[in-house]
Each structure stands twice: as C-alpha cells, then as structure tokens.
Amino acid sequence: MFTDKIELRDFDKMDPEYKELLGHVLTIQADCEIGGPHLYVEKMLGAAPTKLDQLIVARTAAEEIDHYRKVARVAGHIGVDVSFVLSQPNEKRFIATFRGLINTWEDNAVFGFLIDRVGRYQLEEFYNCSYLPLQRILPDIVTEELGHIEYGFNKTLELIQSGDEGKEKAQRAVDFWYVRALDMFGRSGSKRSERYRYWGLKRRSNDQARQDYMNEVEPLLRHIGLKVPDPTKGRQYI
C-alpha cells in the first residue's frame, strides 16, 4: 500500500498508474458536480413550489458549479482538462444517474436526499487521501453537500406529511432513485477500485461504501414512514 502524501510538485515523479487514476477520478468527480445542475435547473428553477425554493435551487446549482470549479482546478494543474464536461449532453455523463432530466419536485427532493448523499460518500473517499491538493478542497465542498442532503430530506419529509398523495409521490421517487444511488458505488470486486485503494486515493471498496450507505439510509427511510426498495431490483451493478 502506498502511504506517502503527494503535492503537485511531486506529481511528475509518480507512477503512470497513479497519474491515470487520479486524472480519471477527478474527471468523473467534475462530471458529477456539473451533472447535478444539468439534471434539475431547466425544469426545477421555474417549477419549485415557492419563490424561496426557486432561490434555493439556484443556490444549490451555484454551489455545485463552484465544486466543479475547484475539482477542475486540481485536475487542470496536473494537465487534465475536464472542461469538456461543461458542454457534453446529459446522455454522455459518466454516471448513469446523471443521464436524463428531473421533471418533478418529488424527484428533485429525493435526488437531494439520496443522490447528494452518495456524492458526500464519494467525496469522503478522498479524506486523508494521498493527493493533498485534492484533500484540501474537500471540507468546504462536503459542508455544502450536507446542506443539499438536509434540504432534500426536509423537502421529502414535507411531501410525506402533506398527505397520502404526497407520500405516494415520495415513495415512487425513492423507488426510482434508491437503486440508482446503489449503482453509483460501482461494481463489487472492481479491480480499479482496488488500485485506487492501493494508491491511497480511496478508503473503502465499492461494496463497503455501498453497504455503509445502505446502513445509513434504510433506517432513515423507515423512520419517515417509507418502504425500503428491494436493493437488488433494477440494479446495473451488483
């Protein structure tokens, strides 16, 4: 296992595999950061139920754009240009969850509750990682992601508390997004994931991170009166 801590000035000396993996993971992270606003801004900025919610949609998008900027800067300094993700269509996003469009408020709420939470898990993988410029941008990004998750949770709860119709909408959205959230962690037993861990770029296996996520989310779903979807149904990666 690689346990050194790397600064930008050390990057040229690193093994080609390390360079490739770091560039790859930064590209995916940048794509996910900008992929969120591309899913919800078009419809939700106008369709959010209140003016305050509309402004919060805009603020959330601003924060994600800023996260993209910070990741793109770290990538850019090692010669990896991620700017192409700013203009690529949603259908070409690296992670399937970001392909498409959010059309309903319940989907937007549950997206924050469940998918931004996966985002937090992905970022937490880099805690104490071997590449220090990446580690340094994490605290502010994670703090803002926590705000998105809390907002999504509260809006999901509001829907549930609005009555049977709202609860059904929330359950349908959870059924849709939960399996996508689980797939976002990637294949169990992934060889690439092992190499990330070897080089100190990630902490957990895909399977472990997914299990930790399920252990966190399932009690929350039950607590707010929703059913936990079958975690094996409709999955792309097991």
Added chain:
Amino acid sequence: MPQAVANLDQMDEHLEAVVRALYGAVKQGIPHVKEPQIVDKAIADCKEILDEIMAGKVDEWLN
C-alpha cells in the same frame, strides 16, 4: 511540475465570477420572498446566469 491546462486561470476566474453573481442574486431575493417585484427579478437574474452555464458554450465564455 506538470504542465497546467491552457486557460485554466481564465476559466477559474470566469466560473468564480458566475458563482459570485448567483450568490448575489439569491441573497437579494431571499429576504424579499414576499415582494414579487424584487424576488422575481432575483429569480430572473439567476435564470439568466444559469442558462448561460447550462448552454455550456465554453469558448464564448473565454472570449
């Protein structure tokens, strides 16, 4: 040191300005959510800025 990508600082500065403008518009609107003229203007400003970013015409941003 590795060679940084071209226009990195320019892109960073542009996006930082975009984010600042969005925060500014949101900050204008939030205390006035019950005053349609002010809040609608703030939301329209956010939409204009976000539409440009979502369009993703990166070359135009840097020229």
